[in-house]
Amino acid sequence: MEQARAGEYDAFVAARWSVLFHLARLLTGGDRHRAEDLLQESLVKLWFVWPKVADEAPEAYVRKVLARSAARSARRRWWGERPVEELPETAAAGDLSATVAERSRLEAALARLTPRQRAAVVLRYYQDLPDRQVAEALGCPVGTARSHAARGVARLRRLLADVIEPVG
């Protein structure tokens, strides 16, 4: 019984690791080590509820734990986020590493949001969740979740103005 449970759990983790790690990385503003820690913690929690959620939506459970932990993480002492005055250099057009540089800029910009704004933006625009589900994942009212996302996007608009040019 335990063996079967462990097998199913391992298969799920191995299959979804990459996607979940990407989500964790966005939620932590590109901090690789922190993202790995966050994902490990969430998957350990998943193990203890695996019999309950295995047949339903284990990924939704992990996503919720990840988002809540990331949104709360600012209160923890070991959170190593350091705001900087200047964002990393912009990649030149046509550069082969443009995509990587663009990604770095995005992560640096995300890191400058508050944890709750970042979580709301990532869930809304990366996971494409409706406001109600974003609120549920963050454990806050729908209006609050919408406000976090709107403020986060407004800030990103200023920070990424030179990366994402306005139309017209």
Place this chain on the structure above:
Amino acid sequence: MDHFERRLAGLLRQDPEPEPFEPRHREALHAGVRARRRARAARRAAGCVLAGAGLGLVLVLWPHGPTDDRPAAPPRPATSPAPTPTPTTTPAPGVSVSEPPSRSPDFTPSAPSVTPTDTDDSTPPEDTWSTSFPPTATK
């Protein structure tokens, strides 16, 4: 969703370099599960110890002196020093009123009072309870 939001969503969903699930990840995960299981067991054990200690403390502090083990006395009837007339009907002729007014068994008057048996007077005592009539309504 405006142009910026669409572009933002596209940037967020850009294919990142794949992150394989390595053996070190698996080991770290299993170690985390074991550590959490141990922490849960320790918390449960600590809870049991605390609960046992609390129960023992309550039993030790529970009041159980010899005076407190006696059953509570039954409620005693209220007594008054003055004899209370019993609301009886007028005694029938030939029946002497020889009984004192009802009192509680442990009632001991401090001064002897005149009892109805001291005299041969068989007239009933002035008892407003037994001789009074209900008030008649006046027109």
